[in-house]
Amino acid sequence: MIELRGAPAAESLLQQARERLQNLPFVPHLHVVRLGEDPASVSYVRLKDRKAREIGLKSTVHVLPEESSQADLLVLIEHLNQDQDAHGILVQLPLPRHIDAQTVIETINPLKDVDGFHPENVGKLWLGQEALLPCTPAGILALCDHHQIQLSGKQVVIVGRSNIVGKPLAALMLSRDATVTIAHSRTLNLSEVTRRADVLVAAVGRPGTITPEMVKPGAVVLDVGVNRLEGKLVGDVAPEVQEVAGALTPVPGGIGPMTVANLMLNTVLAAERQR
Numbered sequence: 001m002i003e004l005r006g007a008p009a010a011e012s013l014l015q016q017a018r019e020r021l022q023n024l025p026f027v028p029h030l031h032v033v034r035l036g037e038d039p040a041s042v043s044y045v046r047l048k049d050r051k052a053r054e055i056g057l058k059s060t061v062h063v064l065p066e067e068s069s070q071a072d073l074l075v076l077i078e079h080l081n082q083d084q085d086a087h088g089i090l091v092q093l094p095l096p097r098h099i100d101a102q103t104v105i106e107t108i109n110p111l112k113d114v115d116g117f118h119p120e121n122v123g124k125l126w127l128g129q130e131a132l133l134p135c136t137p138a139g140i141l142a143l144c145d146h147h148q149i150q151l152s153g154k155q156v157v158i159v160g161r162s163n164i165v166g167k168p169l170a171a172l173m174l175s176r177d178a179t180v181t182i183a184h185s186r187t188l189n190l191s192e193v194t195r196r197a198d199v200l201v202a203a204v205g206r207p208g209t210i211t212p213e214m215v216k217p218g219a220v221v222l223d224v225g226v227n228r229l230e231g232k233l234v235g236d237v238a239p240e241v242q243e244v245a246g247a248l249t250p251v252p253g254g255i256g257p258m259t260v261a262n263l264m265l266n267t268v269l270a271a272e273r274q275r
């Protein structure tokens, strides 16, 4: 089993971001908005802020109280939309229940939408037009490229149909001429479907979802899960899958670092387009 480590692939994305940065007459500025003190959100936002500074971007984290109104959040976003010194805007998800995430996402200027979640960017992605791409799916493609995993003509099965991973990843895999299946919680005979996969992607958010009998021997397995289990970070793929897979991404140290690296690249790309 080949371990598909994210760090070296993430480094080449970061290198690309640094090089493009050199050719800009100003320093791009990433703004991350967080509501409340959910420990996972605090830790992810810190990771993004630290990496941004590390590669020489400006980074500001805006922390609003958990009980802030949706109107207050929208006012901040509209302010950042107007701000010439805000090139990337990211609102950390999940948001508290009294706030409608879709409304928030649609308020962000699509040119500054470094998450690639705005409907304009989603539409462009499916049309094959230039767009800001969602960080995790784009990171998955970059990881495949780095490890020379061929996608053209292959059976790619994605388990999970979220707007942030499953659906956009399907569009990106299609653009690479893969044959794409999206499976989900209602899929009948799930293991029959997953066993057809040359490349199997687990993006469900539940530990142990992918078990060895669901994997074709030798298949590439990409674990997008980030679950905290008894204080440990685990993916969606059961450890025993190592005995069957031809290649597997570790958690941590697999897709996670690719997501953060792509956010940095997106911030630079967004800044280039705002010149």
Ligand SMILES: Nc1nc(=O)c2c([nH]1)NC[C@@H]1CN(c3ccc(C(=O)N[C@@H](CCC(=O)O)C(=O)O)cc3)C=[N+]21
Pocket (backbone or CB within 6 Å): 043, 044, 047, 090, 091, 092, 093, 094, 115, 135, 226, 233, 251, 252, 253, 254, 255, 256, 257, 259, 260
């Ligand atoms: N608007 C928005 N955009 C996001 O991109 C977004 C979000 N909300 N909400 C939460 C998820 C989750 N996410 C991760 C980022 C980095 C790692 C990461 O770097 N993980 C490390 C380990 C980090 C650790 O130890 O906790 C790894 O897998 O090696 C994981 C998960 C981005 N998300």
